[in-house]
Amino acid sequence: MDRDTDPLSAEARxxxxxxxxxxxxxxxxxxxxxxPAPKWQEALDTGPLFYSSAARGFWVVTRxxxxxxxxxxxxxxxxxxxxxxxxxxxxxxxxxTQLDPxxxxxxxxxxxxxxxxxxxxxxxxxxxxxxxxxxxGLADKPGCEFNADFALRLPALVIMQxxxxxxxxxxxxxxxxxxxxxxxxxxxxxxxxxxxxAERVDxxxxxVIAERRADPRxxxxxxxxxxEIDGRKLDDRTLLGLMGTLLRGGFDTTAGTxxxxxxxxxTHPEERRALIEDPARIPDAVEEFLRWYGGVPLITRTAxxxxxxxxxxxxxxxxxxxxxxxxNHDPDAFEHPxxxxxxxxxxxxxxFGLGQHRCAGMHLARAELAIALEEWHKRxxxxxxxxxxxxxxxxxxxxxxxxxxxxxxxxxxxxxxxA
Amino acid sequence: xxVTVDKELCTGHARCAVAGPxxxxxxxxxxxxxxxxxxVEVPPGLEEEARAGCRACPEEAIALEEE
Numbered sequence: 001m002d003r004d005t006d007p008l009s010a011e012a013r014x015x016x017x018x019x020x021x022x023x024x025x026x027x028x029x030x031x032x033x034x035x036p037a038p039k040w041q042e043a044l045d046t047g048p049l050f051y052s053s054a055a056r057g058f059w060v061v062t063r064x065x066x067x068x069x070x071x072x073x074x075x076x077x078x079x080x081x082x083x084x085x086x087x088x089x090x091x092x093x094x095x096x097t098q099l100d101p102x103x104x105x106x107x108x109x110x111x112x113x114x115x116x117x118x119x120x121x122x123x124x125x126x127x128x129x130x131x132x133x134x135x136x137g138l139a140d141k142p143g144c145e146f147n148a149d150f151a152l153r154l155p156a157l158v159i160m161q162x163x164x165x166x167x168x169x170x171x172x173x174x175x176x177x178x179x180x181x182x183x184x185x186x187x188x189x190x191x192x193x194x195x196x197x198a199e200r201v202d203x204x205x206x207x208v209i210a211e212r213r214a215d216p217r218x219x220x221x222x223x224x225x226x227x228e229i230d231g232r233k234l235d236d237r238t239l240l241g242l243m244g245t246l247l248r249g250g251f252d253t254t255a256g257t258x259x260x261x262x263x264x265x266x267t268h269p270e271e272r273r274a275l276i277e278d279p280a281r282i283p284d285a286v287e288e289f290l291r292w293y294g295g296v297p298l299i300t301r302t303a304x305x306x307x308x309x310x311x312x313x314x315x316x317x318x319x320x321x322x323x324x325x326x327x328n329h330d331p332d333a334f335e336h337p338x339x340x341x342x343x344x345x346x347x348x349x350x351x352f353g354l355g356q357h358r359c360a361g362m363h364l365a366r367a368e369l370a371i372a373l374e375e376w377h378k379r380x381x382x383x384x385x386x387x388x389x390x391x392x393x394x395x396x397x398x399x400x401x402x403x404x405x406x407x408x409x410x411x412x413x414x415x416x417x418x419a
Numbered sequence: 420x421x422v423t424v425d426k427e428l429c430t431g432h433a434r435c436a437v438a439g440p441x442x443x444x445x446x447x448x449x450x451x452x453x454x455x456x457x458x459v460e461v462p463p464g465l466e467e468e469a470r471a472g473c474r475a476c477p478e479e480a481i482a483l484e485e486e
Contacts (some may be wrong), residue, residue: 068479116449117433283437346438346474354477358430363449 013313014051022046025054026085032395040326049310055087058319062326064333071355074101077301079357083397084300084319090183095241106229111360114220120363130157131375139379143407151258155368159250164219176200181252182396205243253295254365256400260293263404266385276377285342286369294351297325297399324350382409420461421484422469424453428480439472441465
């Protein structure tokens with residue numbers, strides 16, 4: 001039956017409830033590539049809850065309070081499918097992201113101690129050393145391609161170090177993992193390359209996991225490959241899903257936020273100067289960068305039962321896209337949501353999601369962002385964003401700038417030396 | 420002033436300890452250390468810290484009872 005006339009279709013149910021139906025096409029609408037900000041605003045303006053007829057059809061939630069309500073009801077809103085706003089179902093098996101209770105918590109508990117505030121504190125000296133090394137390698141140059149030269153490298157090297165992966169494979173792993181995380185059906189018809197990349201990552205993990213089981217070391221991979229839940233090791237599929245999620249979640253998302261943050265500072269010199277003059281402002285600024293430019297603009301849920309939700313009749317299997325980025329600009333949750341306030345307090349943004357699935361790596365991401373901002377501006381305080389005509393926004397379940405040239409303005413003489 | 424932290428709602432964002440560090444601390448897994456302590460009396464002078472931590476929690480896991 002046609003989706004528009006089928007009285008049982010989600011679209012028909014939305015219409016019957018007087019809920020707006022629009023074509024909000026995250027997968028293919030070129031506006032997302034050109035500039036997603038107006039699309040997030042359009043979503044907020046359309047309503048707290050609307051239905052998108054794009055792809056396989058999905059409900060879209062834009063408001064902070066509704067989003068909270070949903071994530072706190074895992075029995076109604078399952079996490080089982082991600083990237084569900086694509087036309088084709090993708091073969092993701094992100095762990096523990098896609099697990100529901102009761103399977104979720106035991107796996108989550110294996111990961112949480114690795115990424116606790118105390119664990120991250122211990123990692124900080126190594127992160128700082130890595131950061132300084134990367135920046136010093138760039139400081140003498142006239143500029144850089146910020147993503148490839150820094151934003152991707154820092155979090156990728158940090159997570160690879162923790163996972164125990166050979167650092168000489170950085171370029172290769174970054175490229176493959178990005179292809180997995182940003183399925184682009186306009187450039188990759190049928191997502192053939194994306195699927196092949198996912199298979200390559202799994203293959204790499206199979207080898208590394210076998211090596212670590214035979215000869216455990218002091219790294220996350222050894223820990224997780226030998227960890228047990230109720231006396232049993234994780235099955236291969238779960239373990240592959242977990243390792244893939246840690247690797248991708250560990251760098252793509254932070255890289256996205258880093259890129260946008262430096263774009264912001266490169267185009268707003270007065271904001272940059274404020275952070276340079278008073279680095280104590282950096283932690284609060286990081287939170288505002290996250291509110292605006294969190295590397296994960298949305299999360300997804302699937303209805304696990306039939307029920308009513310804010311006037312809409314929901315059926316099992318209905319897809320939901322929860323726009324974190326829109327909720328972070330919800331006027332009921334944030335004062336002057338559209339102004340960038342580096343000292344915003346309180347700032348309860350949802351860049352890391354919330355509830356049981358909130359980003360396990362949030363403390364690591366915060367540390368990397370703060371350290372990068374501190375150490376970069378000690379060494380390269382003056383820069384501007386170069387020609388962005390070749391760059392676009394890569395929007396999937398993650399968001400990043402495809403490239404960003406930075407031009408260093410070191411030639412400017414300090415005012416005092418001209419006397 | 421009294422504070423109660425909801426064990427079910429706290430998922431370890433750790434924002435309370437950043438916004439009100441003189442009143443809130445974290446357990447070794449990064450959750451609010453007051454979990455399980457029931458209703459806790461805020462020592463005099465730390466009321467603003469307690470309020471700031473409560474406002475910073477994205478899970479709304481911290482309940483305040485003003486007197």
